[in-house]
Amino acid sequence: MNIQWFPGHMTKALRMMEENVKIVDAIGYVLDARSPAACFNPSFDKIIGNKPVVFILNKCDLADDKKVEEWCNYFRHSNLSFVKITATASKEASKITQAFATVTAPLREKLKAKGLFKPVRCLIIGVPNCGKSTIINCLSGRKAVITGDRPGVTKGKQWVRLQSGLELLDTPGTLWPKFDNDTVASRLCFIGSIKDDVVDLYEVSCMLLNELSAMYPQYLKDRFKLTDVTLPANALFEQIATKRGFLLRGGDIDVERCAKAILDDFRKGKIGKITFDTPEVLL
Numbered sequence: 001m002n003i004q005w006f007p008g009h010m011t012k013a014l015r016m017m018e019e020n021v022k023i024v025d026a027i028g029y030v031l032d033a034r035s036p037a038a039c040f041n042p043s044f045d046k047i048i049g050n051k052p053v054v055f056i057l058n059k060c061d062l063a064d065d066k067k068v069e070e071w072c073n074y075f076r077h078s079n080l081s082f083v084k085i086t087a088t089a090s091k092e093a094s095k096i097t098q099a100f101a102t103v104t105a106p107l108r109e110k111l112k113a114k115g116l117f118k119p120v121r122c123l124i125i126g127v128p129n130c131g132k133s134t135i136i137n138c139l140s141g142r143k144a145v146i147t148g149d150r151p152g153v154t155k156g157k158q159w160v161r162l163q164s165g166l167e168l169l170d171t172p173g174t175l176w177p178k179f180d181n182d183t184v185a186s187r188l189c190f191i192g193s194i195k196d197d198v199v200d201l202y203e204v205s206c207m208l209l210n211e212l213s214a215m216y217p218q219y220l221k222d223r224f225k226l227t228d229v230t231l232p233a234n235a236l237f238e239q240i241a242t243k244r245g246f247l248l249r250g251g252d253i254d255v256e257r258c259a260k261a262i263l264d265d266f267r268k269g270k271i272g273k274i275t276f277d278t279p280e281v282l283l
């Protein structure tokens with residue numbers, strides 16, 4: 001799989017983050033709970049430096065509860081601050097505010113001792129489409145920034161001030177120039193972090209079928225009414241196309257329509273609550 005999607009706005013965004021990190025007190029690092037490991041962007045290490053980080057496992061409504069719990073245990077044992085949330089559910093906001101308050105407490109104490117007051121500022125970072133802007137809206141209780149179900153919605157920086165005084169900087173989702181790991185690249189495609197236009201959707205949907213048949217065979221069977229999910233992915237693809245009637249005039253398979261339908265079912269959570277990776281890959 002040869003994927004390259006590193007448009008100019010991402011280079012610009014990384015530069016903007018490098019500049020702005022100097023004036024923030026903490027970082028909210030958003031990870032899609034369906035594939036947290038794939039969401040670690042190597043370009044962020046340099047940006048983060050020594051700033052306190054809150055890892056935000058988002059989209060938990062679509063993720064496998066057991067595997068999410070493994071991620072939580074990993075963060076706990078590594079002494080890293082984290083929250084697991086569903087940003088589209090408004091009641092989650094206080095968890096994040098609390099986590100930011102905790103990681104910035106030493107700094108606020110220091111300022112208070114000097115008789116100084118300064119608003120707490122946080123930079124929100126993550127790969128495209130992981131829910132950064134939705135999290136900011138969830139915290140602000142209004143539609144402060146634009147969101148959308150495709151990657152590359154946020155194009156520039158935008159500060160949002162909350163009633164609590166907390167100031168959040170929304171950033172465009174960024175990737176890295178070259179993927180040398182096909183598994184990571186394909187999982188980023190599944191979760192919609194890489195634009196569909198730059199990939200071969202047939203290849204990506206077959207990779208998804210492969211992963212699902214290995215990890216969630218029963219979900220795959222149930223959703224697409226398949227009997228034998230041990231068949232190769234291209235055979236499963238054909239069966240799904242035939243069962244759903246994704247055929248062109250003449251009887252050939254409508255490959256694009258079928259590939260999109262499979263990916264769409266996954267992205268909307270119709271196949272089930274799924275998570276592809278566990279923290280072991282980082283250890």
Ligand SMILES: Nc1nc2c(ncn2[C@@H]2O[C@H](COP(=O)(O)OP(=O)(O)OP(=O)(O)O)[C@@H](O)[C@H]2O)c(=O)[nH]1
Nearest residue numbers: 059087129130131132133134147148152153154173
């Ligand atoms: N089911 C579900 N959908 C979510 C959640 N959080 C965000 N979304 C959806 O995911 C899509 C992307 O959300 P955004 O907030 O625009 O993502 P972003 O990280 O700001 O994306 P870019 O600006 O493109 O980098 C939107 O359709 C959101 O409604 C969640 O917790 N659960």
Ligand SMILES: [Mg+2]
Nearest residue numbers: 132133153154
């Ligand atoms: Mg955004």
